[in-house]
Amino acid sequence: MRNSSLATRLFLSATAWVVVILLLTGIVLSSVYRSATERAFDRRLNLYLRTLVAEVANPPDTPDHDTPSLGEPLFELPLSGWYWEIAPTEGAKTEMRASRSLWDKKLPKLEDQGVELTASGIRQGYVDGPEDQRLRMVERPVDLGADGKFRISVAGDATEIFEETRTFDYYLGGTFAALSIVLVLTTIFQVRFGLAPLKRMSDAIADIRSGRAERLEGTFPVEISPLAGEMNALLDANRAIVERARTHVGNLAHAIKTPLSVIVNEANSRGVDPFASKVLEQADVMRDQVTHHLERARIAARVTIVGTVTDVAPALEALCRTMQKIHRDRGITIDLEADAAAKFRGEKQDIEEMVGNLVDNACKWADSHVTIGVQVERTGGADPASKLRIIVDDDGRGLSDTERAQVARRGQRLDETKPGSGLGLSIVVDLAALYGGSLTLSKAPIGGLRAELVLPGV
Incomplete structure (x- = not known):
């Protein structure tokens, strides 16, 4: 445009x-x-x-x-x-x-x-x-x-x-009219074909941004060929930075994992010692916190990659099958209605983690029924990007306004009888924010809690 x-x-x-x-x-x-x-x-x-x-x-x-x-x-x-x-x-x-x-x-x-x-x-x-x-x-x-x-x-x-004078003006006007038409046609030709390489480069960059390509391919005129080369070099440098960030995150995870394992083993060897129990409790907290922040660092590195796109419907179908197996003893029914054209501008494991946390929470609190809806909203205008809206409803008891504000905070749990660390929704909020999205909690039409996740689409 x-x-x-x-x-x-x-x-x-x-x-x-x-x-x-x-x-x-x-x-x-x-x-x-x-x-x-x-x-x-x-x-x-x-x-x-x-x-x-x-x-x-x-x-x-x-x-x-x-x-x-x-x-x-x-x-x-x-x-x-x-x-x-x-x-x-x-x-x-x-x-x-x-x-x-x-x-x-x-x-x-x-x-x-x-x-x-x-x-x-x-x-x-x-x-x-x-x-x-x-x-x-x-x-x-x-x-x-x-x-x-x-x-x-x-x-x-x-x-x-x-x-x-009138005869001269008549012939002059006719000559200039013909000349104007020729010049206009020449201008159209020059503008259209002269800017064609820039249009092709723009389309190629749009393909990279949407995940359909990884680099600018093809030959360009000598005037803009350096620009195409610099763009490819920038993409390569971006990927190299992301790979280094992933490597550092993995090294940090490995470095922290071993000392924590030693601390936990030493505490377990002391039996019912109150001090050992306290060490084990804090070690579990440390492990959860380290996992949370390492996950954030990993996602932050991944979202900087240009051109990663995930088909939403197949990923959520597999997620629903997994959740039904996990909660089959409670007889929870999970219904999925997803737009086949829905695409997430990010990696598959990230949307699986965000939606997985929401569906897992919904299954824990639902009486019998959980619904998942996926909608694509086109923003229109000069920017062709779209928004991906994922809605997870359950038919449980729901939450009050105060409770909804509380559960979004890290480590907050309303019912200690339910399994979990209390980090699920806070992780969803953090990961959605890294992608420029958001999470909203409200009352579901079927009676329970509605979790509405907005993410960048394609």
């Missing part, structure tokens, strides 16, 4: 960057192309403008000089969108002249719209012309001295600019 989230984040981030970059690039290219189209259009208008300025400055001595020819038929077509105008502004002896296309209309003044003169002495910009046409116009003031001053304007239909 985490790898999937990482891949999704990388894909979304890469896609967002691709979209942003292409969008900005498209805006820039569209702006550049529009500016280039306007400059080309302005050069055309300026060519006509210079021709008109030359006509005004040096009019030909011919009868039709009032209508200069610019070599563009659109200037002759009424309201074609292409117009020119020569307007006297001061001291001119001639009247205003205009292209036939302007008909009886007049062009607006860029000067009135606040357009400033450029360094070359002209004004240029967009205006609304006759018939609400959008025009691109250049305007130039001309001073002919004694002949007066004129304002010469040339305008062309800006539709050409807009259509050129």
Whole structure:
């Protein structure tokens, strides 16, 4: 899930960057192309403008000089969108002249719209012309001295600019859309196949944690191969530490067992001596305490092993058969209902010891019936782990709240007539805690005591 989230984040981030970059690039290219189209259009208008300025400055001595020819038929077509105008502004002896296309209309003044003169002495910009046409116009003031001053304007239909830009934007958008699709598909390919080794490593680690594998197997890319090697080295080091801990626990048990045996033998040789009896009593206490703490050390070493998993149903079925044989003289019935898919994240002897203590206590206190239920609870969310809930009920007299709190303490027994050392439930509590689990005592629906053991599952 985490790898999937990482891949999704990388894909979304890469896609967002691709979209942003292409969008900005498209805006820039569209702006550049529009500016280039306007400059080309302005050069055309300026060519006509210079021709008109030359006509005004040096009019030909011919009868039709009032209508200069610019070599563009659109200037002759009424309201074609292409117009020119020569307007006297001061001291001119001639009247205003205009292209036939302007008909009886007049062009607006860029000067009135606040357009400033450029360094070359002209004004240029967009205006609304006759018939609400959008025009691109250049305007130039001309001073002919004694002949007066004129304002010469040339305008062309800006539709050409807009259509050129729109066509360019259309093809640019289509090209960038295709490019975006290619880039997105490339990103998907890179993210999916580029992160595939990490996903494979994650699955392999999950298999190790769940007990389906012991090491990271297979080949990995050179970039993450050192990580896989370090992970395997860590697993090997963990196993080596556990093995050393087991060895030390065994050595300690052997070292303590011999002196205790000597003390017990010496005390037994003294017969009914009160001192010998006291030594034997304390030796039994010492043996129980040593057994308890050595067991805790052994379990603590075992639970650090990665990947140990036990099928619960077969282990408890064998345990039930054993308990029925032990308590067959009392006619105790033991019913087991276990989820076949239930798995314990730990070693078999540990769950046998915990559940065995609970079932043994239930059989001691039951009137005739003991039930064992095993449930698997999925935690959901990002963590796929589950909880294993084992419930042991008996139909005995049950326990009060005070008694339930008392029996969980080490060495506490409510009935000295029952066999045992009083360490059973405290051992269960300690071992469950080492596995991150818990033991809860309550009233059973069938009348006696309910012991509910929660342990890590798979």
